[in-house]
Structures are given as structure tokens and as C-alpha cells.
Amino acid sequence: xxxxxxxxxxxxxxxxxxxxxxxxxxxxxxxxxxxxxxxxxxxxxxxxxxxxxxxxxxxxxxxxxxxxxxxxxxxxxxxxxxxxxxxxxxxxxxxxxxxxxxxxxxxxxxxxxxxxxxxxxxxxxxxxxxxxxxxxxxxxxxxxxxxxxxxxxxxxxxxxxxxxxxxxxxxxxxxxxxxxxxxxxxxxxxxxxxxxxxxxxxxxxxxxxxxxxxxxxxxxxxxxxxxxxxxxxxxxxxxxxxxxxxxxxxxxxxxxxxxxxxxxxxxxxxxxxxxxxxxxxxxxxxxxxxxxxx
Amino acid sequence: xxxxxxxxxxxxxxxxxxxxxxxxxxxxxxxxxxxxxxxxxxxxxxxxxxxxxxxxxxxxxxxxxxxxxxxxxxxxxxxxxxxxxxxxxxxxxxxxxxxxxxxxxxxxxxxxxxxxxxxxxxxxxxxxxxxxxxxxxxxxxxxxxxxxxxxxxxxxxxxxxxxxxxxxxxxxxxxxxxxxxxxxxxxxxxxxxxxxxxxxxxxxxxxxxxxxxxxxxxxxxxxxxxxxxxxxxxxxxxxxxxxxxxxxxxxxxxxxxxxxxxxxxxxxxxxxxxxxxxxxxxxxxxxxxxxxxxxxxxxxxxxxxxxxxxxxxxxxxxxxxxxxxxxxxxxxxxxxxxxxxxxxxxxxxxxxxxxxxxxxxxxx
Numbered sequence: 073x074x075x076x077x078x079x080x081x082x083x084x085x086x087x088x089x090x091x092x093x094x095x096x097x098x099x100x101x102x103x104x105x106x107x108x109x110x111x112x113x114x115x116x117x118x119x120x121x122x123x124x125x126x127x128x129x130x131x132x133x134x135x136x137x138x139x140x141x142x143x144x145x146x147x148x149x150x151x152x153x154x155x156x157x158x159x160x161x162x163x164x165x166x167x168x169x170x171x172x173x174x175x176x177x178x179x180x181x182x183x184x185x186x187x188x189x190x191x192x193x194x195x196x197x198x199x200x201x202x203x204x205x206x207x208x209x210x211x212x213x214x215x216x217x218x219x220x221x222x223x224x225x226x227x228x229x230x231x232x233x234x235x236x237x238x239x240x241x242x243x244x245x246x247x248x249x250x251x252x253x254x255x256x257x258x259x260x261x262x263x264x265x266x267x268x269x270x271x272x273x274x275x276x277x278x279x280x281x282x283x284x285x286x287x288x289x290x291x292x293x294x295x296x297x298x299x300x301x302x303x304x305x306x307x308x309x310x311x312x313x314x315x316x317x318x319x320x321x322x323x324x325x326x327x328x329x330x331x332x333x334x335x336x337x338x339x340x341x342x343x344x345x346x347x348x349x350x351x352x353x354x355x356x357x358x359x360x361x362x363x364x365x366x
Numbered sequence: 367x368x369x370x371x372x373x374x375x376x377x378x379x380x381x382x383x384x385x386x387x388x389x390x391x392x393x394x395x396x397x398x399x400x401x402x403x404x405x406x407x408x409x410x411x412x413x414x415x416x417x418x419x420x421x422x423x424x425x426x427x428x429x430x431x432x433x434x435x436x437x438x439x440x441x442x443x444x445x446x447x448x449x450x451x452x453x454x455x456x457x458x459x460x461x462x463x464x465x466x467x468x469x470x471x472x473x474x475x476x477x478x479x480x481x482x483x484x485x486x487x488x489x490x491x492x493x494x495x496x497x498x499x500x501x502x503x504x505x506x507x508x509x510x511x512x513x514x515x516x517x518x519x520x521x522x523x524x525x526x527x528x529x530x531x532x533x534x535x536x537x538x539x540x541x542x543x544x545x546x547x548x549x550x551x552x553x554x555x556x557x558x559x560x561x562x563x564x565x566x567x568x569x570x571x572x573x574x575x576x577x578x579x580x581x582x583x584x585x586x587x588x589x590x591x592x593x594x595x596x597x598x599x600x601x602x603x604x605x606x607x608x609x610x611x612x613x614x615x616x617x618x619x620x621x622x623x624x625x626x627x628x629x630x631x632x633x634x635x636x637x638x639x640x641x642x643x644x645x646x647x648x649x650x651x652x653x654x655x656x657x658x659x660x661x662x663x664x665x666x667x668x669x670x671x672x673x674x675x676x677x678x679x680x681x682x683x684x685x686x687x688x689x690x691x692x693x694x695x696x697x698x699x700x701x702x703x704x705x706x707x708x709x710x711x712x713x714x715x716x717x718x719x720x721x722x723x724x725x726x727x728x729x730x
Contacts, residue, residue, distance in 0.1 A: 109713060112457045113436045145721065211597065233583055316584050316727035327724065330427035331544065332717045333434065 098346075105340035106132045109333075116336050136340035146324065146341065150348065153321040156310075157303035160242040164250040164299045165292065167243065172254035172291075173284075176261070183259075190251050202241055202312050209237050209313070238314035242303055250295040257291030258284070293360075301349060321345060391416045393651040396432075396440040398638070399424050399587065400610065401496070403671035410658050416651045424587045426450045426545065433459050433643060440643055441652040444495055447485040447637040449545060449710040451492060454641075460491040461642045467653035468493065470660035473678045482637050484707065492639030493656050494677035496606075496668070499633035499697070499705060500546055503589065503608030503626055505599035508536045521554050521629040524602055527576045534580035537598035542584040544723035547602065549708045550634050559634070559708050562715035567722055574726040584727055590614065596622045605633075606674035609694055613673070626694040632704035637677075669695070 107116040108131070123129045140146050175186045193201060208214050209231040216228040231237055261284060269279040307322035314320075321341075329338040395407075399422040407418050421440070423429050430450050432438050434457070445451040454460060465471060474494055486492045506518060513532040516523050523529050530538065541547060548570055549559035555573060557566045582598060592598040593611035595618075601608065608626035615622040640659065642652045658664060665676040666684035673689065675696050682690060689695055697705075711719070 111453070113434055113459055115434045115457070145724075316729070319724055319728055324724075327720055330431045331720045332713065333430065334713065334717070335434075 098343075101339045102343055104335055105136060105343050106134070107336045107339075108133045108135075109336050114335065115333055133336065136337045137344070139337065140340055140344055146321075149319050149321045149324045150345065152319065153304050156238070156242070156320060157300045157306075160239060160246065160303045161250075161296050161299040163239060163243040164247055165296060168247055168250035168254055168295065169292075171247075172251050172258050175251075175255050176258035187252075187255065190248050194248065198245065199308070201245065202309055205237065205241050205244070205313055206232060209240075232313065233315045235315060238310050241309040241313040242306060245309065246299040246303060249298040253294040253298065254288065254291040257288045257294075261287055297353065301353070304349060305345070391648065391651055392419055393417070393442065393648060393655055394419045394421070394440045394646075395442045395655070396421050396423060396429065396438070397442070397444045398422065401444070401638075401672055401674075403667045406659075406664050406667055409664075410655060413658070414651075414654055416654065418655075425543070430454065437645055438643060439647060441646040441648045442655055443641055443643060444638050445641060447482060447492070447639055448708050451639050451641065452485040452710055455486060455491050459644055461644045461646060461649055462490050463493060463642070463656070464649075464653055467650070468657050468660070470657045473660050473662060473680060475677050475679050478637070478677050481635075481707065482639065484709075485637075486639065492641045493660065495638045495640045495659065496672070496674040496676050497635065497637045498605040498674045499628045499635055500541075500550060500603065501605060501608070501626060501628040501633045503593050503601040503603060503611055503624055505536070505593065505596070505622060505624055507623060508599040509533055512536060519627050519630045521550070521631050524600065525551070525554055525573060525577060527580070530577045530580040533600050534582070537582045537592070537600070538580055539589045539592045539598040539601040539603075540581050540584050541586045541589060541601075541603040542727075543586055544719050546634070548719050548722065553634070553706060554629075554631055559706055560711060562711050562718070564718070567718055571722045571725060574722070575729070578726060578729045593624045594618060594622065596620070605694065606672055609673040609692075628694070628697055628701055628705075630701075630704070632706050633701075635705040635707050 103119055104116060107119055109115060110117040117131075119130055119132070121129050121131065171190070175183055175190075178186055206213075210216070211228040211230075211232070213232070215231060216225075219225045220228065265283050265287075266279050269283050270276075274282060305322050306320070307326065310320050310323065325338055325341055325345075328334050328341060393416050395418055397420070401422075407420060410416065411418055423432075426446055429443060429445055430453070433443065433445075433454055436459075445454060463471075471493060478494055478497070479489055482492065482494055483489055502521070502523060504518065504523070509516065509518070509523070512535055513529050516529040516533070523533065524538065548567075551570045551573055552561050552566060553559045555566075555569055557563075557569070561567070583592070585592065586603065589598070589601040589603045590607050590611045591614075593601050593608065594614035596615075601611075605626050605628065608624065612624040612626070615624045640656050642649055642656075646652055659668075660678060662678050662680040663684055665678040665681040669676050669681065670686050670689055673692075673695050682696075693701075
């Protein structure tokens with residue numbers, strides 16, 4: 073086997089994976105996005121039709137894209153989702169950074185145990201963990217029960233079905249995705265650099281700002297993106313914990329697909345959302361790689 | 367090599383098992399949650415030897431989404447007459463019923479069948495299963511304590527901000543369904559429940575937004591628990607769900623009493639139909655199941671269990687007296703005369719309605 077053939081074989085697997093599980097489904101969704109809704113199974117008209125003269129005709133329906141751009145409803149929902157994702161990712165960063173730093177600075181023997189504890193919640197079902205928050209936050213839940221018993225409040229606090237509950241849920245569920253990449257970059261940090269900073273007269277706080285933080289930036293970016301991207305399309309947590317006012321883009325997609333039965337519009341929306349997320353991140357990535365090579 | 371052999375054996379076993387399973391005769395049912403007497407499913411298997419694989423949904427949206435994609439693998443589905451059933455029937459989603467295999471169809475009430483025929487011409491695709499209305503589930507004692515002058519049999523309890531404001535203190539739950547609520551509000555405002563007029567819809571939105579501050583949560587399936595547990599004292603939802611909430615509250619024995627009221631302004635009437643998907647893998651078993659369900663004693667057991675009236679008049683004598691005499695389950699003729707049914711609306715109107723619903727939920 074020549075090295076070239078071997079290389080091609082190694083590359084073929086991920087390429088086939090991408091083709092089968094990303095490119096092909098994306099092409100299907102894209103084609104439905106240009107279809108016209110119709111009564112039938114499935115509920116849209118095929119793109120390729122035989123014309124009256126028997127020739128194959130391709131009809132692209134641009135009305136979906138047009139409606140998405142003209143009706144501010146969709147842009148507002150998208151902006152709201154981006155804001156929720158940004159706030160959640162920032163909260164994860166604020167909670168996750170001290171955790172990752174503490175694990176990285178912990179004695180050798182402890183680190184694996186602590187990392188295990190971060191990943192441990194993944195061993196139970198995601199839905200179960202979100203539902204557990206309902207038990208904690210509801211009017212007769214544990215938190216209100218404890219506060220009432222202590223006499224700190226007279227009426228139960230409205231915790232469930234609020235933005236607060238939604239942010240709590242998202243931050244809680246996505247925290248490991250922030251801690252792990254942060255830990256990876258923080259644990260590789262050479263302690264000698266901090267010692268040098270201290271020898272040159274930097275106080276610990278200044279040492280952190282001048283040495284630790286800049287060197288951990290790749291971990292911060294990786295963790296932020298790992299939380300931000302799935303949080304934009306998050307559907308389950310806002311549905312279960314958030315208030316009825318939280319019309320996020322995931323819910324809008326559901327409504328178009330199931331309630332209005334407009335598969336073409338839902339597909340067009342999915343494609344636009346994907347482009348909105350992928351393009352800036354791809355640009356950012358290519359610039360980061362260029363900078364790293366320089 | 368040994369492992370490869372094992373893998374091959376497994377594959378061969380799966381391939382062989384498929385035709386065997388088909389011979390064993392399996393019926394795949396997709397029904398609403400809490401919508402049958404489980405004992406009757408067992409009895410069907412005992413009598414026919416057909417194994418039942420039973421799956422549930424809790425919203426018409428879920429059912430329609432699956433059926434619209436096709437190849438669901440279900441043999442029996444239970445859509446509501448309007449708008450889901452009629453739309454799916456027009457799209458060709460169902461197989462026509464074979465009357466020769468369904469002698470028990472003659473047990474169905476001809477008057478109800480005639481009403482169903484508005485959505486299913488000549489009752490071609492659907493056999494009436496259960497029916498009911500949409501109305502108010504309420505905890506009368508707590509509402510009376512907060513709003514003594516509020517009319518307990520009227521939709522004004524919910525739709526009049528004067529009353530809703532005071533009742534809000536003990537909790538109002540609204541079903542989360544534009545399909546079911548907007549026609550009722552149109553009817554309450556004196557409009558055609560099928561109206562697609564933009565002005566009418568604006569009035570609906572105004573009326574809904576006026577009561578929005580007083581609604582604690584939106585939930586269709588969760589209303590039973592909210593009422594029975596005492597988190598809410600007023601809910602808008604399906605009649606049988608509200609009655610089940612009352613039963614559950616009585617069982618829990620914590621001093622909560624819940625009753626169902628079909629509003630005096632007229633309640634929206636719906637029919638749930640047994641239908642067979644066009645691509646059902648086992649239509650013969652599906653016919654056997656429908657014919658089994660349409661027996662008076664089976665229907666009586668189901669009505670006893672789920673507290674929804676059925677379409678088989680001969681079952682009435684076999685229903686437990688406390689159920690048969692409950693006007694909430696079997697509404698009296700005078701009230702039934704004011705029930706109304708809805709029809710399908712075009713897709714553009716549906717989007718306008720779901721927009722109203724989204725703004726209502728958001729309170730903006």
C-alpha cells in the first residue's frame with residue numbers, strides 16, 4: 073500500500089461521515105427550503121416536476137426566504153436566542169473558570185477525581201436533570217419550602233417559568249463543556265512563568281492578568297463556542313423551565329414545522345440559522361489559524 | 367473470525383426474525399395519553415392473539431407531524447375530526463374503512479355519525495371513538511371565596527378581566543393550543559369560530575392580552591395535575607381531562623374538589639376518530655381492533671375509565687351510574703344544542719393565528 077493510498081483511506085472515513093451525516097441531510101433540508109407548501113404527504117410540492125411538454129422543470133420558491141427577511145418576527149427571535157446564548161456562555165465562563173483553575177492547581181492525585189466529578193452529571197439523563205430543577209424551583213419546591221420554613225418569605229417566590237430558571241438550567245447543563253477545554257489549556261501552563269512574574273514583582277492578581285489569562289485564551293474561546301453554539305438552538309430547557317415569553321428560535325422552528333405545518337419555511341429558517349452561525353465562526357477559525365501560523 | 371461468525375449469526379437471526387414477527391401479528395396503536403382502559407387492550411390480545419404495541423401522543427401537532435412524513439408504522443391512529451383528521455384525509459393519509467370487516471359500525475349513533483360526516487364525508491375513513499368539549503375545569507370553593515359574584519357556568523370567568531384578576535390569586539392554567547382556544551374566543555366574542563378575518567383576529571388578540579397577566583402557566587397535559595394538586599383553581603382544557611383532574615383530586619383526599627363546566631355561551635365540540643394510515647403494515651388487525659372497540663361493553667369500560675362519552679348508545683346502560691348520570695360526561699340536550707364545531711382554515715390564516723398565540727403567550 074503506497075503512503076498516498078493509505079492517506080486517502082484515512083481521509084475517506086471522515087469525508088464519508090461528513091457526506092452522509094452533514095452534507096446529504098443539509099442538501100435535503102435546503103431543497104425543502106425552496107419548495108412550495110402543499111397538502112399531501114410530505115406536505116410540500118416537489119422541486120422537480122414534469123412540465124406540460126414532458127420536460128423536467130426545476131421550480132425554486134423564494135417566498136420562504138423573502139418572508140424570513142421581511143417579517144421582523146424571525147429576526148427578533150434569532151436575536152433573542154443569540155442574547156440568551158451569549159448570557160449563558162458568559163455565566164458558564166464566570167462559574168467555570170475558577171473551577172478549572174482550582175482543578176488545574178489541585179494536587180496531582182486529586183485532579184482526576186475532580187474532573188470525574190465535573191463529568192459525573194452526564195451519567196444521568198439530560199431530561200431527568202432538567203426535570204429535577206422543576207422540583208427544586210416550583211412553588212411547593214425545595215427552595216421555596218426551605219425559605220418558607222425559615223420564615224424568610226411569606227409567599228412562595230416565582231422561580232419556575234422565569235428567565236432566571238432558564239439561565240440556571242442552561243448554565244448548569246452546559247458547564248462541563250466550558251470546564252473541560254479550560255482545564256486542558258490551564259493544566260498545560262508552565263508554573264515557572266508565574267514564578268518568574270512573581271520574581272519580577274508582580275502580585276498574584278497581576279500575575280493572573282498578565283500571564284494566566286492570556287495563555288488560557290484558546291481554552292476560553294473553545295469553551296465559549298462549545299456552550300454558545302448549542303445554546304442558540306436550545307429548545308428543551310427554555311420549554312421546561314423558561315417563561316412563556318421566551319420565544320426562542322428553536323421554538324419558532326417547532327411552531328412553523330408542527331403548528332403551521334409549513335415544512336418549507338421551517339427548512340429555510342433552519343438553513344438561514346445554520347449560515348448565521350457557521351459563517352462567522354468559520355471566518356474566525358480561519359483567521360485564528362492564519363495568526364497561529366504567522 | 368469467531369467474532370465475525372457471531373456477527374453473521376446475529377444478522378441472520380434478525381433477518382429471519384422479521385417474517386416470523388409478521389406471522390405473530392402485531393398491531394401498532396398511536397393514541398392520546400390516558401385515553402383507553404388498559405384492561406381492554408389485554409382483552410383484545412386474549413381474544414384475537416394479536417399483540418398490541420401501544421404508543422401515545424399528547425398533541426395533535428405531534429400526530430400530524432408524524433403522519434405527514436409518512437411510513438409511521440402505525441396501524442391505528444386517533445386524530446381529532448377538525449382540523450387534523452379532515453386535513454390528513456384530504457392529503458390521502460388514510461385507508462378507507464372496509465365495512466365488511468366492521469359489522470359493529472352499526473352500533474354507532476347515527477346522529478353523531480352525521481355530525482362527524484361534516485369532516486369525513488360518508489364516514490369513509492374514520493370510526494367515532496370518543497368525543498367531548500373544551501371548557502372550564504374549576505375549583506368552585508376557592509373561586510367563590512375570591513370572586514363571589516362571578517358566574518360559575520360562563521366563559522366570562524376566564525375571559526372577563528374583572529373576574530380573572532381576582533381568580534388569578536389561586537392560579538389560572540391555559541391549554542397551550544392555538545387550534546383549540548382561538549375558535550372558542552371568536553365564538554365568545556360573537557364571531558364565526560372559523561373566521562380568518564384580520565379584524566376579528568385583532569379583537570381575539572386584544573381579549574387574550576387583557577387576561578394574559580392573570581394566567582399562571584400554559585399547559586395542555588399538565589392541567590390535570592395543576593388542578594388536582596391545587597396549584598390552579600381554574601383551567602381551560604378538554605372536558606375529560608378536567609373530569610380526570612376531579613377524580614385524581616378526590617383520590618388524593620386533600621380537600622381539593624374540581625368540576626368540569628361546559629360554558630353556557632356554547633362549547634366547542636370535537637370528535638376523536640379511529641383511522642388506519644394508508645401505509646399501515648397490518649390493516650387487517652387494525653380493522654379487528656376497531657370492530658372490537660365498537661362493542662357496547664368495551665366502550666362502556668373505556669368511558670368509565672377515561673370519563674369521555676363514546677359514540678355507541680347501547681353502552682350507556684353498561685356505564686357505571688355515577689358516570690352515566692354525570693352531566694359533565696354526558697351533557698344534557700339543552701346544553702348540547704349550543705355546542706359548536708369548527709372547520710379547517712387556510713395555512714396563511716393559521717400562521718396569523720399562531721402569531722396571535724405567540725404574542726399572547728409572550729404578553730406583548
